[in-house]
Amino acid sequence: MTLTLVHLLPELLGTYGDRGNVEIASWRLKQRGIAHEVITVHAGDRVPVSADLYFLGGGEDDAQVAAREILERDGAMRKVINNGGHIFAVCAGFQLLGASFPASGDRTIIGLGILPVDTFAATPRSVGELLSESTIGIGMLTGFENHAGQTGYLDEIQPLGNVISGVGNAQASTVDGVVTDQVVATYMHGPAFSRNPDLADWVLARKVGELKPLAAPIFTQLHQERVANIK
Amino acid sequence: MKLRLVIVVANAAGWLSRITKKGSGVMVTGRIILKLVPSAVQTLSKSRKVILISGTNGKTTTTSLIYHALSSQGPVVSNFTGANLFAGIAAALSKNQAAPVAVLEVDEMVIPWAMKQTNPRLIVLLNLGRDQLDRLSEVRVVAQKWKVALATAQAHCAVLADSDDPFVTWAAQDCVNVIWFTSGAVGHIDASTCPECGKVLEWNTHLTSYSCTCGFKKPNPEWILRDGELTGPNNQKVGVQSGIPGAAALGNAARAIVAAKAFGVPIDKAASEIAKVLSVDGRFGSLKIGRTNFRLLLSKNPASWRETLATSAQGPKAVALVVNANTQDGKDTSWLWDVDFSPLANRTVIATGERRLDLSARLTVAGIKHEVCADEGAAAKVFGAVDADIIASYTAFHRLSKQVKPS
Numbered sequence: 284m285t286l287t288l289v290h291l292l293p294e295l296l297g298t299y300g301d302r303g304n305v306e307i308a309s310w311r312l313k314q315r316g317i318a319h320e321v322i323t324v325h326a327g328d329r330v331p332v333s334a335d336l337y338f339l340g341g342g343e344d345d346a347q348v349a350a351r352e353i354l355e356r357d358g359a360m361r362k363v364i365n366n367g368g369h370i371f372a373v374c375a376g377f378q379l380l381g382a383s384f385p386a387s388g389d390r391t392i393i394g395l396g397i398l399p400v401d402t403f404a405a406t407p408r409s410v411g412e413l414l415s416e417s418t419i420g421i422g423m424l425t426g427f428e429n430h431a432g433q434t435g436y437l438d439e440i441q442p443l444g445n446v447i448s449g450v451g452n453a454q455a456s457t458v459d460g461v462v463t464d465q466v467v468a469t470y471m472h473g474p475a476f477s478r479n480p481d482l483a484d485w486v487l488a489r490k491v492g493e494l495k496p497l498a499a500p501i502f503t504q505l506h507q508e509r510v511a512n513i514k
Numbered sequence: 515m516k517l518r519l520v521i522v523v524a525n526a527a528g529w530l531s532r533i534t535k536k537g538s539g540v541m542v543t544g545r546i547i548l549k550l551v552p553s554a555v556q557t558l559s560k561s562r563k564v565i566l567i568s569g570t571n572g573k574t575t576t577t578s579l580i581y582h583a584l585s586s587q588g589p590v591v592s593n594f595t596g597a598n599l600f601a602g603i604a605a606a607l608s609k610n611q612a613a614p615v616a617v618l619e620v621d622e623m624v625i626p627w628a629m630k631q632t633n634p635r636l637i638v639l640l641n642l643g644r645d646q647l648d649r650l651s652e653v654r655v656v657a658q659k660w661k662v663a664l665a666t667a668q669a670h671c672a673v674l675a676d677s678d679d680p681f682v683t684w685a686a687q688d689c690v691n692v693i694w695f696t697s698g699a700v701g702h703i704d705a706s707t708c709p710e711c712g713k714v715l716e717w718n719t720h721l722t723s724y725s726c727t728c729g730f731k732k733p734n735p736e737w738i739l740r741d742g743e744l745t746g747p748n749n750q751k752v753g754v755q756s757g758i759p760g761a762a763a764l765g766n767a768a769r770a771i772v773a774a775k776a777f778g779v780p781i782d783k784a785a786s787e788i789a790k791v792l793s794v795d796g797r798f799g800s801l802k803i804g805r806t807n808f809r810l811l812l813s814k815n816p817a818s819w820r821e822t823l824a825t826s827a828q829g830p831k832a833v834a835l836v837v838n839a840n841t842q843d844g845k846d847t848s849w850l851w852d853v854d855f856s857p858l859a860n861r862t863v864i865a866t867g868e869r870r871l872d873l874s875a876r877l878t879v880a881g882i883k884h885e886v887c888a889d890e891g892a893a894a895k896v897f898g899a900v901d902a903d904i905i906a907s908y909t910a911f912h913r914l915s916k917q918v919k920p921s
């Protein structure tokens with residue numbers, strides 16, 4: 284069986300190098316000889332609903348609203364979840380999986396309702412390095428965040444990391460992101476998989492099972508350098 | 515204090531700062547002038563015809579090209595070292611007050627202020643794209659600021675605007691007096707949604723034109739650059755040559771010809787003056803490190819990296835990339851993943867700079883063979899006695915440009 288990765292709406296949700304997560308996931312699979320394909324979904328395309336792993340990135344206000352409309356059509360993302368698909372979502376992608384998110388002109392846009400989170404607008408923007416201790420047993424997580432939205436939980440759910448430095452979900456919180464059975468979401472771009480190779484493998488392993496170790500020292504060095512830079 | 519006296523004092527202070535090696539002195543001069551006479555820019559612009567140049571990429575080069583074209587007609591003042599904020603503009607205008615023309619590079623966010631202060635005759639708008647998102651605004655915020663300011667432009671102020679760029683088009687389309695220009699640029703990294711209504715923007719298959727269901731669309735350009743030839747109204751035609759390499763430089767040369775024409779310079783004369791300019795403020799200058807002869811190139815954001823990589827691909831086989839992430843570079847390096855590095859395939863590539871590990875990770879996934887070196891000295895040891903390009907981000911470029919040999 285060939286694993287299918289889906290890169291959702293890169294033109295709309297890709298402001299912060301988010302395509303990197305897809306490229307890195309694909310590269311790490313390829314290095315291990317795991318057969319897979321990458322489907323890129325553009326604005327006019329139908330969202331395939333029975334693929335394995337979906338990637339959502341960050342984007343500006345209008346783009347986020349346009350993306351939401353496309354992903355909402357025919358309940359596509361809801362079907363993805365019902366079909367057992369997994370999602371890795373960053374920043375605006377994280378927000379639009381929740382109950383609602385803010386947009387330009389003081390609007391509140393209804394989200395896809397896949398995660399029990401809600402996002403509000405706040406100033407100032409949260410911009411800078413984000414360092415957290417993962418809740419999934421892979422040590423430190425490092426990224427760069429840049430968001431105005433403040434995200435809160437509507438239910439008791441597991442964060443991805445406990446924030447050591449930076450903001451994460453909200454100024455009033457001490458956590459970053461969310462982990463559920465099928466979704467991993469975070470405010471870390473950078474992209475997250477480049478600076479956190481163990482996170483990339485953890486997300487992939489949930490779908491493909493145990494992965495052979497991969498000798499790719501550059502990613503380990505980058506991870507260590509970024510973590511040391513903050514501590 | 516009289517403005518005349520303030521200018522003398524401020525320029526003396528700038529000179530002092532320069533000879534004590536504290537800086538170029540431009541900022542010191544400008545700050546003193548504005549502190550003592552807040553209306554100085556307005557006063558110094560009154561008896562002058564002013565051109566403002568702005569956009570994400572190409573400001574410094576285009577300003578310099580227009581300066582050279584107009585200098586063939588008489589004295590011109592300009593801030594052609596890239597000091598494009600309030601102080602830099604004031605300092606430039608304080609020089610040679612007999613010069614009847616001022617050619618001013620202006621930071622994107624300073625355009626509204628500069629328009630009010632200088633009563634310009636021409637505004638040249640190049641492009642708007644993402645640039646250092648951690649400290650600058652999202653593209654559409656800048657476009658909105660331009661649109662509001664440009665709506666106040668009088669008929670005596672022409673706006674030379676790039677119709678290839680949806681954000682520039684949207685900002686300029688309400689002006690009374692627009693000169694639309696195209697260099698045939700393809701697509702736009704940030705224009706996936708319509709600037710007017712926010713819906714997905716429709717691009718044609720070759721990505722040379724765009725439109726939206728709300729009625730927003732690419733205007734018909736008056737001046738067209740195609741295959742090195744610039745054509746305008748009434749069958750005007752001129753070959754465009756640039757002494758500075760690259761497609762972007764050729765586009766800027768063509769814009770400069772149109773700008774000079776608006777100020778009375780015949781297009782043939784403007785074209786020949788512009789073709790003589792070989793390097794601007796260190797860009798494409800040469801420097802020797804160890805035994806390697808480097809050519810220095812600047813790259814600041816995804817759009818400028820794409821452009822620079824394409825230009826460099828025509829150059830020497832060896833190439834060093836220097837990526838820093840200081841405040842002026844932007845502290846977030848995620849843009850590396852928005853750049854297509856495939857033009858580096860089959861070249862001898864070295865990754866260096868303070869964020870060389872981010873760069874190396876990117877190149878690894880892109881399948882570009884490379885070495886990582888601590889600095890350009892180490893890179894020069896690897897390269898040896900050859901010609902090489904060195905493509906540097908903002909802070910590295912400015913450090914290296916001090917070593918550029920005058921051409």
Ligand SMILES: [Zn+2]
Pocket residue numbers: 708709710711712713726727728729730
């Ligand atoms: Zn529209």
